[in-house]
Amino acid sequence: MLHEPAVELGADHASRRKTRLGLILFFVYAVIYAVFVLLGLFFTDTLGMIVFSGLNLAVVYGFGLILLAFLMGLIYSLVCTRMEDKMNGGVKI
């Protein structure tokens, strides 16, 4: 019994396209995250610059990274759901 999956899933014909989209979004976010880390490492004073409504770049960038993760996740989920509906014809995946 323990050698079986917890649930049985059908074939997912959208899997390749979803993986490709996921990897693209991952690399985009990774680059934006890496820029933030590099700014912290070498240009700490730049992160102290006031950029918006009395807030400095560190705060705006930090909050922005959190918000961006959610927005990209939402877009990814919506696009993937559409791909699955189109390519799998209602099979449970």
Added chain:
Amino acid sequence: MTYDASIWAILIFLIFVALVIGLSFYFGSRTQSSASYYAAGGTIHWGVNGIAFAGDYLSAASFLGICGMIAYAGYDGFLYSIGYLAGWVVALFVVAEPLKRLGKYTFTDALDSKFNSKSIKLTASISTLIVSIFYLIPQMVGAGDLVVPLLGLPHWAGVVIVGAIVIYIVATAGMTSTTYVQFIKGGLLITFSIILTIYILRNGINLKPYEDYHEFKTVEALVVGDEILSITEDEYKLVSQTQYGGNTFAKLEKDGIHQWFKLEALPEGSFVLKEAPSITVTSDGQTLYNGAPRSENKFYQVGHMSKIVHKGVEVEQTGPVGPFEMLSTLEKSEVVLFQKTFFLDGDDRVTIFYQKPTAGSDILKPGLLFKLGKNAKLWDKINFISLMLALFFGTSALPHILIRYYTVPSQRAARKSTVVAIAAIGFFYILTMYMGLGAMINGVNDLESSNMSGPLLAKYFGVGIFSIISAIAFATVLGTVSGLIVASSGAIAHDFVDKYLKVEMTDKQKVKAGRIAAFGVGILAIILGILFKGMNVSFLVGLAFAIAASANLPSILAVIFWKKTTSKGIASSITVGIVSAVTIILLSPSMFERYGLPKENALIPFDNPGIISIPLSFIVLIVVSLLTQKKTLTVR
């Protein structure tokens, strides 16, 4: 600190714990099969699972650790929030769906799905166990810290209470119960963090946090060279002076009690001694708080503003502020932080916390905790990159997070629940900035532990919200520890005993084996929770992330994306990842401090191992896989 227990806090706490146990009992009575015990039968709704993810993830490290770190070191604590959240991007875009397709019950199942290899089963189950234990330590430390002000009990009592309740919950219920406990707790934690943030903003920023906030004494001193010749206050007597780390500290006596002060030069050329809270461990083993035993209550909570500039004008208080207004006001103001240092005074070991007025602009950018910028040394930079790397790649390699992908019925549900988790967790992490800064400026910080800033801030606003927040924080620990113990017991009973040793067991016996394993891991967690008292829980979780990212992530990615991966490659990568990460941690400055040795003598000059152990694990996986490819016969 010494705290008086509140009847309300105790009552609400007991009701919470009773609810959690009652819920576990209810779902436990429905847990008959191993599918239900380990993966909730794959039947959980994605929305519930998403908030349960948040419940699992927003552990003691997030609420207690990050809030505390921000309260003591400003933006550097918020870096943990950013890193922890960014890790979900890797989980959603790269790992969630393929893993859902590969997996069965545990992370080991997923890795081994293509190979059926004994070495993978063994190394992956050991890895799950080690990561879970490293993650358990901070949860237990946090639990111990929580009960001190909540119930007026010592630290070890909190660790034992959590351990006992969790062993009971896990041993009776399993994943279904854990999921619903996490769902309720995750939802409540976010709701009450919003309420606490509203309190902070309505309260605004004040020069004096509250009526009976401690007034720090300043004494004028006559100084020649580096030496204090005399002081002007008659009520104090100069006993001795010590130079340490470029600072001069003076021990003064008043009414037979010794207190420490730090010497400071004023711009006009004169000198003053500023009161600095201290903890002294005397040669005969006695611990004195500001020169007196703990029972005399001489140790006080700290954290206040020294200058408030609101809308371009210097003021004593701002009145209610908006979320952006609070940050922009702090940016232009000045906060008194407390810098910790140790030195020997004869045979006595003195820990001193001296006042350090710090510009708000420095608090709201990185650099107070991590040494960054032009003056940073190479090792400081490596430590910072290493931490951010581990936080980014650690989430998607945590076994207790990964098993949650098997509780939902489909890939689509796995994906949707991750998006819900990112929304809930991301929102909470933005609130940590306000809760941490709120604690920093409202005189609630307990200098003995940075983990209690969030709950003590709630206490500042009233015993009602304090007791609810503390109970939720306690339930947070209960829930996370439950999840970790389910993952650990799965690693021992399912991956090791059942799959690796191939012990013949009925389904009921398998569940029983899981429960026995849960008991063993729970006892170990209690012991470690007591031993690691006093360390920041977020720092400790950062280490668990580094081990997870080093040991598990290369293998997960290879199984999903690289066709040349071999079982030997995976087993070697996991082994090297664990050994290298754990070795670096054990030889790091923070661990040397824990051993009672000088940090400077540490054999490895940085704390976070990820920058070495993650690439090393990847390299080993690639090299060993290429060396162990099966030879194919070609027919002419």
